[in-house]
Amino acid sequence: MAARRRGRGRTGKAVAGAAIALAAAAAVAAALGVDLRSFFDQPEAEATAETPATAEVVQQTLTETVAVTGDLGYGDALDMACLLNGTLTGLPAAGDVLERGDVLYSVDDTPVVLLYGSLPSYRALAVGAEGADVKQLEKNLSKLGYDGFTVDDEFTDATADAVERWQDDLGIEETGRVDLGRVVFTPAAIRVDTVEPQLGSAAQPGAAAFTYTGLDKVVTVEVELDDQELVVVGDPVAITLPDGTEATGTVTASETAVTHETGQGGETEDVTYLDVTVTADDAAVFDALDQASVDVGFSGDSAPDVLTVPVEALLGLAEGGYGVELVDGGTTEVIAVETGLFADGYVEVSGEGLEAGRAVVVPS
Numbered sequence: 001m002a003a004r005r006r007g008r009g010r011t012g013k014a015v016a017g018a019a020i021a022l023a024a025a026a027a028v029a030a031a032l033g034v035d036l037r038s039f040f041d042q043p044e045a046e047a048t049a050e051t052p053a054t055a056e057v058v059q060q061t062l063t064e065t066v067a068v069t070g071d072l073g074y075g076d077a078l079d080m081a082c083l084l085n086g087t088l089t090g091l092p093a094a095g096d097v098l099e100r101g102d103v104l105y106s107v108d109d110t111p112v113v114l115l116y117g118s119l120p121s122y123r124a125l126a127v128g129a130e131g132a133d134v135k136q137l138e139k140n141l142s143k144l145g146y147d148g149f150t151v152d153d154e155f156t157d158a159t160a161d162a163v164e165r166w167q168d169d170l171g172i173e174e175t176g177r178v179d180l181g182r183v184v185f186t187p188a189a190i191r192v193d194t195v196e197p198q199l200g201s202a203a204q205p206g207a208a209a210f211t212y213t214g215l216d217k218v219v220t221v222e223v224e225l226d227d228q229e230l231v232v233v234g235d236p237v238a239i240t241l242p243d244g245t246e247a248t249g250t251v252t253a254s255e256t257a258v259t260h261e262t263g264q265g266g267e268t269e270d271v272t273y274l275d276v277t278v279t280a281d282d283a284a285v286f287d288a289l290d291q292a293s294v295d296v297g298f299s300g301d302s303a304p305d306v307l308t309v310p311v312e313a314l315l316g317l318a319e320g321g322y323g324v325e326l327v328d329g330g331t332t333e334v335i336a337v338e339t340g341l342f343a344d345g346y347v348e349v350s351g352e353g354l355e356a357g358r359a360v361v362v363p364s
Contacts, residue, residue, distance in 0.1 A: 052327075052332075052363075052364075053361070053362045053363075053364055054327055054359040054360060054362060055309060055310050055360055056356075056357055056358070056360075057309055057349075057354055057355065057356055057357065057359075058308050058309075058346075059305060059356040060305070060306070060308055061302060061304045061305060061306070062302065062303045062306060062308060062341045062342075062343040062344070062346060063300070063301075063302045063303075063343055063344075064302070064341060065238060065298070065299065065300065065343060066227065066297065066298045066299075066300045067240070067296065067297045067298075068221050068223060068227075068295070068296050068298065069293050069294070069295055069296075070220055070221030070222070070276075070278065070293070070294055070295075071219065071221075071291070071293060072217055072219050072286060072289055072290075072291060072292045073213075073217065073218070074191060074193070074214060074215075074216070074217060074218065075213050075220060075277060076213070076275075077193040077194065077211040077213050078212055079208035079211055080104060080208060080209050080210050080211065081207070081209075082105075082112075082204065082206075082208070083121070083180060083205050084107045084112070084181040084182075084203055084204075084205065085204055085205065086107040086108040086202075086203045087107065087108055087200060087202060087203060088105060088106070088197055088199060088201045088202075088203045088209065089106045089108060089109045089200075090103065090105050090106030090109075090111070091105050091106075091195055091197065091199060092105065092210060093192065094193065094195055094210075095192060096191070096192040097189060097190070097215060098189065098191075098192065098212075099114065099189040100114060100115055100116050100143060100144065101113065101114070101140075101144050102114050104184055105209045105210070110172055111172065111182075112181065112182055112183070112184060112209075113170070113182065113183050113184070114183075114184055114186065114190070115136075115137070115140040115184070116139075116143075116185065116186065116187065116188060117136040117139070117185035117186075117187070118136075119132055119133050119136055119185060120185060121180055121181070121183055121184065121185060122180070124177060124178065124179050124180045125137055125155055125177065125178045126155060126160070126176070126177035126178075127156065127157060127160050127177075128155065129155040130153050130154050130155070131153055132153060134152075134154060134155045134159075135151060135153045136185065137155075137159075137178065137183070138150075138152070138155075138159060139151055141159075141162050141163070141166060144166065146162040146163075146165055146166050147162065148162055149162055160177070163177065163178060164176045181205075188214065188215070189215055190214065190215070191213050191214065191215050192210055193210070193212055193213050194211045195209075195210040195211075196208070196210070197209060197210070216279065216283050217280075217283065217286040217289070218252070218278060218279050219239065219277070219278040219280075219296055220275065220276070220277055220278075221275075221276040221277075221278060221296050222257075222273050222275060223254075223274040223276050224273055224274075225272055225273060225274065228274055230298040230299070230300060231251060231254050231276050231298065232251060233251050233253065233254055234250065234251060235250070235251050235299065236248060236249070236299075237251060237296050237297055237298055237299075238296070238297035239294060239296055240294065240295040240296075240297070241285065241289070241292070242289075242292050242293065242294070245285065247280050247281070247282065248281045248282075249278045249279055249280045249281055249296070250278065251276060251277070251278055252278065253277040254274050254275070254277070255275050256274060256275075257273055257274070257275040258270050258271065258272050259271050259273065278296050301341060303340055303341040303343075303348050306340065306341070306348040306350075307348070307349055307354055307355070307356060308346040308347060308348055309324055309346065309347060309349055309360050310345060310346060311342065311345055311346065311347050312362050312363065313325075313360045313362045314339070315363075317334075321336055321337075321338075322336070322337055323335055323336045323337055323351075324349065324351070324354075324360045324361075325360060325361035326353060326354075326358060326359070326360055327358070327359040327360065327361060332361060333353075335351050335352060335354070337349040337350060337351035337354065
């Protein structure tokens with residue numbers, strides 16, 4: 001059976017009348033020199049529907065990034081402890097950079113000198129001494145240009161001769177021995193942070209002549225214990241500077257710390273957290289900054305080899321939950337999806353008809 005088309009019907013008489021009227025109007029127009037075709041020509045309709053923006057369904061591994069704000073600086077300051085009794089007659093200034101062979105401070109007008117090494121001074125060194133601290137001293141003497149001895153763990157007469165030449169250049173008594181407290185070993189060059197004592201103050205064992213840091217700027221972050229699984233020394237992190245510049249970094253240290261916080265009722269409680277140190281893989285990214293707040297992104301949960309779409313592709317469904325609008329040729333279809341991990345502007349999705357490579361509409 002042929003389909004019946006429904007519409008507004010017209011009688012044969014009405015159609016004939018309209019045709020006669022139209023013919024009469026055409027005759028009059030022709031007599032007047034008017035072209036009626038211009039009244040019936042319709043302009044072409046302009047396209048108003050824009051092609052929707054789309055994105056592909058991508059199979060990838062999503063890793064959540066947890067951002068924590070930290071402070072850029074030179075890290076925790078350490079005390080430059082004095083091991084001598086006497087009077088402080090020379091002090092550095094805050095911000096000074098001190099290297100191997102430089103004078104740290106002076107006690108009784110005699111310098112205390114910086115040398116490099118990991119083993120702290122713990123005794124006087126003279127002829128007959130043996131040990132790792134002797135070898136550490138001899139390495140420094142050699143680096144400073146004093147030779148004539150074998151760099152080993154024995155303090156010999158040849159070592160003493162080199163020490164005397166070094167002492168002569170320092171302008172101090174040439175004893176050939178290194179008294180406890182006259183040299184300080186640090187792993188590398190240092191930066192003076194704060195200097196509290198005044199010239200003329202009493203120097204005494206255990207008191208700090210000043211505080212110091214390393215030369216490299218680092219980011220210090222306080223991480224709550226609930227998030228401690230995010231922090232693994234040696235793991236990579238993302239660094240975002242105040243101007244939006246992004247860089248990569250590494251967790252170089254983490255230790256438990258306690259701070260005292262006062263509640264609304266005035267009670268004081270101890271709060272334990274992780275004090276985390278992060279260094280930039282390229283230290284030059286911090287050159288233009290002194291002290292600033294910096295965001296550090298730690299890697300959190302991960303979802304391997306999952307289907308993902310841009311977060312903007314998600315649609316809120318009237319019945320609840322989310323959907324996406326799949327593109328199929330010239331048509332689209334909204335399907336419901338289950339969402340999983342959100343990370344880096346993408347969301348894990350699953351649903352009937354979803355597969356890698358298919359296109360979804362991304363609403364503008």
